[in-house]
Amino acid sequence: MTNFPKGRATAPFFCACSLTLLALPARAWTPYFELDAFAHAEPVAVHDYLNDWKGSLDGGSDAVTHNRIEIGVRKDAWSLGYVQKYDYEIKASRDAAILYHQIKNKQDLTPGTVYNLNLRAFHNRSQGLRLAHRHSRGELDVEAGLTVLSGQALIDGSIHGVGSAINSNEYAYNASVSYHYNEDVLFDRNVRGPSGEGFSLDLAINYRFSNQWNLALSGSDLLGFLYWRDAPATSAVATSDTQEFDADGYLRFRPTLTGLEFNEDYRQRLHARGRAALQWQALQGTRLDVKLRMTEVESYSSLSISQQLAHSVLLDLEWMPSLDAVGAGLHWHHLRLSVLSDAWRFEDAHVLQLQLGWMHRF
Numbered sequence: 242m243t244n245f246p247k248g249r250a251t252a253p254f255f256c257a258c259s260l261t262l263l264a265l266p267a268r269a270w271t272p273y274f275e276l277d278a279f280a281h282a283e284p285v286a287v288h289d290y291l292n293d294w295k296g297s298l299d300g301g302s303d304a305v306t307h308n309r310i311e312i313g314v315r316k317d318a319w320s321l322g323y324v325q326k327y328d329y330e331i332k333a334s335r336d337a338a339i340l341y342h343q344i345k346n347k348q349d350l351t352p353g354t355v356y357n358l359n360l361r362a363f364h365n366r367s368q369g370l371r372l373a374h375r376h377s378r379g380e381l382d383v384e385a386g387l388t389v390l391s392g393q394a395l396i397d398g399s400i401h402g403v404g405s406a407i408n409s410n411e412y413a414y415n416a417s418v419s420y421h422y423n424e425d426v427l428f429d430r431n432v433r434g435p436s437g438e439g440f441s442l443d444l445a446i447n448y449r450f451s452n453q454w455n456l457a458l459s460g461s462d463l464l465g466f467l468y469w470r471d472a473p474a475t476s477a478v479a480t481s482d483t484q485e486f487d488a489d490g491y492l493r494f495r496p497t498l499t500g501l502e503f504n505e506d507y508r509q510r511l512h513a514r515g516r517a518a519l520q521w522q523a524l525q526g527t528r529l530d531v532k533l534r535m536t537e538v539e540s541y542s543s544l545s546i547s548q549q550l551a552h553s554v555l556l557d558l559e560w561m562p563s564l565d566a567v568g569a570g571l572h573w574h575h576l577r578l579s580v581l582s583d584a585w586r587f588e589d590a591h592v593l594q595l596q597l598g599w600m601h602r603f
Contacts, residue, residue: 271315273322276597279534280306281541281564284338288588294345299591302338304331305538307514309461311371315600318375324388325368329396330512330538334359340404340412350406358404358416363512363537364396367437367467380449385442392437392467395423397509402479413481418500421474421507430502432473441465441511455520465511472507476500512537532559543581564592575600 282290283301290304306329313322336356343350373386398420406412418427423434445459477500515535522528526549534541543566545559557570559581568581577598584590 271600273311273313273315273320273600274598275311276309276595278306278308278595279593280304280308281539281592283591284342286584286589286591287593288590294342296588298339298342302333302335303538305329305536307536313371318377320371320373320375320386322371322373323368324371324390326366326390328363328365328512330361330363330536332361332538336404337400344412347410349409350412352406352408354406356404356406356414358400358402358414360400362396362398362420364394365392365467365509365511366394367392367439371443373443382445382447384445386444388441388443388465390437390439390441390465390467392435392439392469392509393423395421395435395437395467395469395472395507395509396426397421397507398474415478415480417478419474419476421469421472421509423473425473425475428475428479428496428498430473430475432504435469435472435504435507437467437469437472437509439465439467439509439511453522455522457518457520458516460513460515462511462513465513467509467511469507469509471504473502473504474507475502477502561592566592566594568594570596 280287282304284290284298284304285294285296287306289296306327308327310325311322313320334357337358337360340356340358342348367390369388369390371386371388373384375382375384377383398418400416400418400420402414402416404412404414404416420427423432425432441462442464443459443461444463446457448456450456475498477498479496479498482497514537515533517533517535519531520528521530528547530545530547532543532545534543541561542563543559543561545557547555547557549555553574555572557568557572557579559568559570559579561567561581561583564583566581566583568579570577570579577596579594579596581592581594582590583592587593
């Protein structure tokens with residue numbers, strides 16, 4: 242059981258940040274906007290993953306999406322912004338993906354097949370205020386940020402068990418379930434969503450080796466927690482003892498639970514993410530980048546080339562070889578826009594990335 246401080250300990254921080262913002266002279270403000278959205282689904286396309294897995298089944302079993310929006314102002318070395326975050330990570334066994342796809346699409350099962358059902362899920366949706374400070378010394382720039390968060394949605398837990406196909410349209414399973422949530426997506430328990438408060442630390446480092454070489458490193462949620470009050474939880478064994486068939490003759494279960502459904506204060510650790518980019522100014526106006534995006538589920542490497550087309554126009558082309566994804570970006574004055582995908586049609590894409598940035602100087 243986690244002990245929490247009484248009252249809303251984050252209120253003084255919010256007040257101090259607001260007063261700092263109001264104290265800035267209008268001409269000292271540099272407003273900015275940043276959006277970073279990334280989604281990758283291995284077993285089915287991202288669109289199908291969100292819509293009952295109705296597409297074809299491909300390789301892999303994991304899925305991840307990290308989405309972040311920040312809008313705020315900068316002054317000298319300080320910045321203050323409002324942040325919204327939506328993170329979801331699913332790490333599952335291949336058997337779990339196969340059986341789930343077969344059930345959702347009512348496909349014939351192979352009698353006698355045994356499925357190892359293992360899944361780890363992490364989800365967090367939150368918003369808050371971020372205060373950051375940048376320090377420069379010679380060729381080194383370091384920015385550290387603290388975000389005070391208010392939690393809005395929670396899933397954190399795991400499933401471990403075994404399933405088996407009895408005949409072409411009938412299956413059985415036995416699995417242990419342990420997870421906290423704001424909405425019971427497994428057993429439809431009627432709950433009231435918890436309230437959560439917490440914090441997150443981020444760090445960005447930029448080092449210029451020379452006129453041609455540059456290294457950029459950044460990490461989000463390097464240290465971060467959300468403290469949920471009275472969070473619903475289930476710790477039980479789910480079995481397929483209660484059976485019924487749908488109109489198509491396919492077996493449908495209402496899981497039988499043996500265990501506990503309860504509420505408790507819960508501390509959720511935020512999952513860290515990182516990025517790295519090694520940049521080489523090959524020619525005047527031409528830059529080559531080797532990039533790496535890291536999550537607790539998977540890491541993604543890519544290559545990009547940037548070419549200056551005019552005084553304030555820069556074109557980026559990016560290739561992510563492991564997923565056979567390509568992207569393009571445009572920098573125009575204070576606006577940055579880039580997209581990346583592995584398919585021309587949105588409905589077929591297993592990976593999607595959208596980045597947008599804007600800054601205005603008075």
